[in-house]
Amino acid sequence: MKNYYGLLIMLCLAYPATGQVQFVVESLPEATPAQDSIFITGTFNNWNTTDPKCLLRKQPNGQLAVILNFSEPVIEYKFTRGNWLKVETGADNQYIPNRTLINDGSTQAVYIQIQNWQDLGGARNFEYLAFYYFGIAVLSLILFVLSFRIFKKEISRQRIFASMHGLLALLYLGAVAYYVVNPIWQTHLNILGQILIFIWGPMAYLLIRTLAKNESLPVKWLYFAPTFFVVLIAGLRLMNLDILSFFSNYVIGLLTWGKLLVVGFGCVMTCIFLLKAIFDIEWKVKGRLHWFLRTIFLTHVVCLCLVFITLYFDAFEVFTHEPEEYKWFFVLFSFPVWVEIIALWKDPQFFKEKSQVFHIDRADELLSKLKRIMEKDKVYHEAELNVNRLAELMDTKPHILSKLLNEHFEQNFRDYVNSYRVQEFIDQAQVGKLEKLTYLGLAHEVGFNSKSTFNLAFKKNTNKSPREYFKSC
Structure with a gap:
C-alpha cells in the first residue's frame, strides 16, 4: 500500500497539473509613463522581457491583466516595462527578490501592486x-x-x-x-x-x-x-x-x-x-x-x-x-x-438684470400718481415703506415702479424715498423744529427708522453730515 502512494506522488511530480493564472496589476507608480507597455517575465518564458504573450492589457476598469497557463509547480516572475533597466523595484527603489507562485493546477487570480521602477528611481510627476x-x-x-x-x-x-x-x-x-x-x-x-x-x-x-x-x-x-x-x-x-x-x-x-x-x-x-x-x-x-x-x-x-x-x-x-x-x-x-x-x-x-426690454404704459399717469402720493400724502413718512407697498398704492407692479424710478429719476427705490425724507428734514429744521427735537427725533418723524440710515442718506444727498450742513447755513 505504501508503495502505491509513493508511485502516485511520483506520477504527480512527473506530470504536473496545468493551472490557469490571471495576473492583475491593481496599482502602479504615479510616474509610470502612459505610453509604456508592461510585461510579466519569469521562469516560464526564460525571462523574456518583451514576450508578446506576456503583455498586460488594460481592463474595462483600468486595471492591467494577463492570463497565462503554467505546468511548472513553482513559478518565479517579475514585471518590467520592456527591458531590465525598467524592472520593478521596492518603495525606496531597492532591489526586490523574484515574486513566487505555487501552481496547484487550479484557476486562480493574483493581484499585484507595483511600487516603483528602477529607471524612475521613485520620481513623481507633479502638475502645478x-x-x-x-x-x-x-x-x-x-x-x-x-x-x-x-x-x-x-x-x-x-x-x-x-x-x-x-x-x-x-x-x-x-x-x-x-x-x-x-x-x-x-x-x-x-x-x-x-x-x-x-x-x-x-x-x-x-x-x-x-x-x-x-x-x-x-x-x-x-x-x-x-x-x-x-x-x-x-x-x-x-x-x-x-x-x-x-x-x-x-x-x-x-x-x-x-x-x-x-x-x-x-x-x-x-x-x-x-x-x-x-x-x-x-x-x-x-x-x-x-x-x-x-x-x-x-x-x-x-x-x-x-x-x-x-x-x-x-x-x-x-x-x-x-x-x-x-x-x-x-x-x-x-x-x-x-x-x-x-x-x-x-x-x-x-x-x-432684466433680460427683456419693455415699454411702460401710462408712464405720465404713473408719474403723476407718484408725485401726488409722495408730495401730498407724504407716504414716505411710513418707516416700513417698501417698493411693494408703494406699487400697490399706485395700482401697478413693483418691477414697473422700479423701472420708472430708474428711467425718470436715475434712482433706485430706497434712494428716491430717502431724498424726500432728507428734504423734509431740512425744511423742518429750518423752521425751528430742531429746537424742540433732536436730530434723531426729527429723523424718525420724517420716516427714517435708524440713525445710521439717516446719516448715510443725508450725506448722500448733501455731501455733508447733518451738523456740518447746518453749521454752514
Missing part, C-alpha cells in the same frame, strides 16, 4: 496646474452657496444655477485628484468623469435659457436619460465585467472604443443642446448679462472643439505618446467662473 484647479473648485463652491442667496425666491433658477456650479466643483476636485493618484485610479476617475460629459449639455442649455429669458424653467428629466445609461455603463466597467472588455480595444490608432462611444457621443449630445439653445432663445439680453451669456456659449463651443481635436489626434496618432489630453480644456472651461466672480464682486445684483 493642480493648484489652479483647486482654486477653481473653491470658487465654484462659493458660487454654489451664493446661488441660494442670488435666487432666493426663484427656486427653479436656483436649482439650475446651484447644480451647474456643484458639478463644476466636482469636476475640478476630480482634476486635482487625478494628479495625486496612481495610473489605475486615474482611469477610474476618467470613467467617472465621462458621466459629467452627459450632464454638461443639458445643464449648459438650462443655465443659458433660464438666464437669457429671465424665467423659471421646469427641468425635463428626459434631457438626462442618456446620463442614467452612462452611469450604468460606468458601474459595469468599474466591476470589470468581461462583456465590456471591448471598451479598452483600439478602434483606430490610439482611439479606444470606450473613448469613442462615451466621450464622442457625449460631446455630440452637448452640441445638440447648444444648437437647441440657439434656436429656442431669442438672445435679446442687453448689457453685461448679454456678454456673460456669450462668454458661456463661446467657451462651450471652443471646449467641444478641443475634445473633438483630441479624438482626432488619438485616431491618427498625431502624438507618438498619449498627451495630457484635457489639461487646456479644464483651463478654458474655468473662464466663465472668473467672469461670474468678478461680475458679482462689482455688482451683487448682476444676475437680477
Whole structure:
C-alpha cells in the first residue's frame, strides 16, 4: 500500500497539473509613463522581457491583466516595462527578490501592486496646474452657496444655477485628484468623469435659457436619460465585467472604443443642446448679462472643439505618446467662473438684470400718481415703506415702479424715498423744529427708522453730515 502512494506522488511530480493564472496589476507608480507597455517575465518564458504573450492589457476598469497557463509547480516572475533597466523595484527603489507562485493546477487570480521602477528611481510627476484647479473648485463652491442667496425666491433658477456650479466643483476636485493618484485610479476617475460629459449639455442649455429669458424653467428629466445609461455603463466597467472588455480595444490608432462611444457621443449630445439653445432663445439680453451669456456659449463651443481635436489626434496618432489630453480644456472651461466672480464682486445684483426690454404704459399717469402720493400724502413718512407697498398704492407692479424710478429719476427705490425724507428734514429744521427735537427725533418723524440710515442718506444727498450742513447755513 505504501508503495502505491509513493508511485502516485511520483506520477504527480512527473506530470504536473496545468493551472490557469490571471495576473492583475491593481496599482502602479504615479510616474509610470502612459505610453509604456508592461510585461510579466519569469521562469516560464526564460525571462523574456518583451514576450508578446506576456503583455498586460488594460481592463474595462483600468486595471492591467494577463492570463497565462503554467505546468511548472513553482513559478518565479517579475514585471518590467520592456527591458531590465525598467524592472520593478521596492518603495525606496531597492532591489526586490523574484515574486513566487505555487501552481496547484487550479484557476486562480493574483493581484499585484507595483511600487516603483528602477529607471524612475521613485520620481513623481507633479502638475502645478493642480493648484489652479483647486482654486477653481473653491470658487465654484462659493458660487454654489451664493446661488441660494442670488435666487432666493426663484427656486427653479436656483436649482439650475446651484447644480451647474456643484458639478463644476466636482469636476475640478476630480482634476486635482487625478494628479495625486496612481495610473489605475486615474482611469477610474476618467470613467467617472465621462458621466459629467452627459450632464454638461443639458445643464449648459438650462443655465443659458433660464438666464437669457429671465424665467423659471421646469427641468425635463428626459434631457438626462442618456446620463442614467452612462452611469450604468460606468458601474459595469468599474466591476470589470468581461462583456465590456471591448471598451479598452483600439478602434483606430490610439482611439479606444470606450473613448469613442462615451466621450464622442457625449460631446455630440452637448452640441445638440447648444444648437437647441440657439434656436429656442431669442438672445435679446442687453448689457453685461448679454456678454456673460456669450462668454458661456463661446467657451462651450471652443471646449467641444478641443475634445473633438483630441479624438482626432488619438485616431491618427498625431502624438507618438498619449498627451495630457484635457489639461487646456479644464483651463478654458474655468473662464466663465472668473467672469461670474468678478461680475458679482462689482455688482451683487448682476444676475437680477432684466433680460427683456419693455415699454411702460401710462408712464405720465404713473408719474403723476407718484408725485401726488409722495408730495401730498407724504407716504414716505411710513418707516416700513417698501417698493411693494408703494406699487400697490399706485395700482401697478413693483418691477414697473422700479423701472420708472430708474428711467425718470436715475434712482433706485430706497434712494428716491430717502431724498424726500432728507428734504423734509431740512425744511423742518429750518423752521425751528430742531429746537424742540433732536436730530434723531426729527429723523424718525420724517420716516427714517435708524440713525445710521439717516446719516448715510443725508450725506448722500448733501455731501455733508447733518451738523456740518447746518453749521454752514
